[in-house]
Amino acid sequence: MKLFTKGLLLIAxxxxxxxxxxxxxxxxxxxxxxxxxxxxxxxQILYQSSALVDPLLRQAARVRTAMVTRDAALIDRHAVWxxxxxxxxxxxxxxxxxxxxxxxxxxxxxxxxxxxxxxxAISQALHEGRSxxxxxxxxxxxxxxxxxxxxxxxxxxxxxAAQLDADRSIALAQRRAHQQYxxxxxxIGSMLIWAAxxxxxxxxxxxxxxVLTDNAERLGSGRPLAAPLxxxxxxxxxxxxxxxxxxxxxxxxxxxxxxxxxLEARARELAAVNEELRQETQDNEMFIYSVSHDLRxxxxxxxxxxxxxxxxxxxxxxxxxxAQLPEKEQRRLTHILDGDVRESLHYxxxxxxxxxxxxxxxxxxxxxxRLEYQxxxxxxxxxxxxxxxxxxxxxxxxxxxVTVRELPPAWGDPAALEQIFSNLIGNALNFLDxxxxxxxxxxxxxxxxxxxxxxxxxxxxxxxxxxxxLGIPAAYLSKVFRAFQRLHGDVADGExxxxxxxxxxxxxxxxxxxVESAExxxxxxxxxxxxxxxxx
Numbered sequence: 001m002k003l004f005t006k007g008l009l010l011i012a013x014x015x016x017x018x019x020x021x022x023x024x025x026x027x028x029x030x031x032x033x034x035x036x037x038x039x040x041x042x043x044q045i046l047y048q049s050s051a052l053v054d055p056l057l058r059q060a061a062r063v064r065t066a067m068v069t070r071d072a073a074l075i076d077r078h079a080v081w082x083x084x085x086x087x088x089x090x091x092x093x094x095x096x097x098x099x100x101x102x103x104x105x106x107x108x109x110x111x112x113x114x115x116x117x118x119x120x121a122i123s124q125a126l127h128e129g130r131s132x133x134x135x136x137x138x139x140x141x142x143x144x145x146x147x148x149x150x151x152x153x154x155x156x157x158x159x160x161a162a163q164l165d166a167d168r169s170i171a172l173a174q175r176r177a178h179q180q181y182x183x184x185x186x187x188i189g190s191m192l193i194w195a196a197x198x199x200x201x202x203x204x205x206x207x208x209x210x211v212l213t214d215n216a217e218r219l220g221s222g223r224p225l226a227a228p229l230x231x232x233x234x235x236x237x238x239x240x241x242x243x244x245x246x247x248x249x250x251x252x253x254x255x256x257x258x259x260x261x262x263l264e265a266r267a268r269e270l271a272a273v274n275e276e277l278r279q280e281t282q283d284n285e286m287f288i289y290s291v292s293h294d295l296r297x298x299x300x301x302x303x304x305x306x307x308x309x310x311x312x313x314x315x316x317x318x319x320x321x322x323a324q325l326p327e328k329e330q331r332r333l334t335h336i337l338d339g340d341v342r343e344s345l346h347y348x349x350x351x352x353x354x355x356x357x358x359x360x361x362x363x364x365x366x367x368x369x370r371l372e373y374q375x376x377x378x379x380x381x382x383x384x385x386x387x388x389x390x391x392x393x394x395x396x397x398x399x400x401x402v403t404v405r406e407l408p409p410a411w412g413d414p415a416a417l418e419q420i421f422s423n424l425i426g427n428a429l430n431f432l433d434x435x436x437x438x439x440x441x442x443x444x445x446x447x448x449x450x451x452x453x454x455x456x457x458x459x460x461x462x463x464x465x466x467x468x469x470l471g472i473p474a475a476y477l478s479k480v481f482r483a484f485q486r487l488h489g490d491v492a493d494g495e496x497x498x499x500x501x502x503x504x505x506x507x508x509x510x511x512x513x514x515v516e517s518a519e520x521x522x523x524x525x526x527x528x529x530x531x532x533x534x535x536x
Contacts, residue, residue: 017189017190024185025183039169046162048087049091049154060115098164108154374413378411381404401439408447411533416509428440436468438467471521471523513526
């Protein structure tokens with residue numbers, strides 16, 4: 001049974017019982033109110049009946065006085081009959097549900113009506129001057145016959161009304177007592193039924209919740225769970241889910257232990273590979289440095305000897321001219337000296353210069369990886385300002401416009417950052433399109449939000465150098481940061497290592513660099529640098 005159904009039952013059963021108790025209470029209250037209304041009705045009947053005799057007796061006294069004084073004005077008072085009729089009408093309404101009392105009221109009305117007719121007859125006789133002797137006998141008795149009848153009926157009426165009033169008062173007291181008992185029984189019954197409901201809830205649902213809570217705590221602390229709960233309600237479903245979760249966690253722990261073992265093994269392998277790679281990188285840098293440094297001496301010798309050979313060729317050329325050799329031999333020697341020998345010397349000196357440039361480039365790459373940086377907070381705006389000031393002559397020659405936006409500070413080495421922006425801005429100047437006005441923009445993007453869940457996260461700032469130059473073909477974008485890669489060799493001189501040095505320097509700062517470009521539309525180089533010290 002679902003919890004919803006159980007809850008409805010736990011609410012419905014006590015509610016039905018309470019409704020029954022409330023019905024009893026309401027019925028008792030209704031009966032009590034009815035009894036109170038009956039008592040009030042009896043009081044009203046007694047009050048109305050007690051007010052009927054005096055007006056009628058006063059009217060009888062006035063009739064007798066009128067007969068003695070022969071003054072008809074004493075009798076002609078209709079207000080008394082109106083008052084008596086109103087009171088009888090009220091009594092008739094009040095006793096409508098009591099046939100015996102209603103009969104008494106009708107008898108009293110007939111008696112009053114008979115006496116009224118007699119009074120009217122006496123009044124007419126007095127007005128007409130006739131003798132009232134026939135009526136004297138009727139009025140000389142202690143009471144007229146109609147009034148006597150009226151009093152008899154009223155006496156019986158009052159006796160019955162008094163008895164009814166007493167009976168109804170007793171019944172009202174009993175009803176009120178029953179009402180109190182019913183109310184007390186309803187309150188006690190309501191308390192008992194809800195107490196029973198609470199006990200049932202504690203036994204059927206509360207204990208199940210305790211088992212479920214205990215299993216949840218056991219699951220959280222990694223202890224074995226208690227036996228699953230029986231039933232098909234939501235609590236049993238949750239308990240089943242807890243047991244399934246526990247089983248999955250056990251499997252996951254086993255898999256995690258295996259993965260941890262594999263991860264530790266891979267970590268050791270990675271550490272070994274990283275150490276080997278570091279050693280190889282160091283060896284390569286040392287090799288490049290050593291080779292480039294050791295090659296300098298032979299190149300110096302080659303350059304010196306080639307120069308000596310060039311001077312010797314000039315001296316031989318002078319000697320041949322002064323020797324006055326035969327024309328044929330002279331032309332032959334001149335052709336050898338001015339042609340083959342000088343051309344060979346030119347190629348030799350060009351190759352030596354090229355080799356010297358390559359060695360210098362190798363030394364620059366080697367130094368980029370071996371220099372000790374002076375880490376500090378660097379004002380990138382000032383660094384770029386110095387670079388732009390140093391390149392003012394080249395900027396003026398190319399009639400270019402360089403715009404420097406607001407640049408936030410970065411964390412790094414001032415000289416290294418100056419080299420980064422010098423290479424990027426220099427490349428932008430070198431590869432501007434001569435067919436249109438050159439524009440170069442240096443700025444920074446909005447900072448990326450730092451993930452608060454990553455405690456080692458460092459805020460990074462992205463700078464850019466944008467130009468409207470020749471652009472880079474899509475096929476060449478993946479090679480642009482490699483050493484000795486030159487796309488537009490006919491446009492600008494160089495060995496093609498500037499961007500390689502930029503990439504190496506940026507990576508040593510914990511950042512990255514990339515380019516977005518379209519051929520013929522210009523290029524944008526992005527550089528990401530830390531805004532604060534990198535926590536390793």
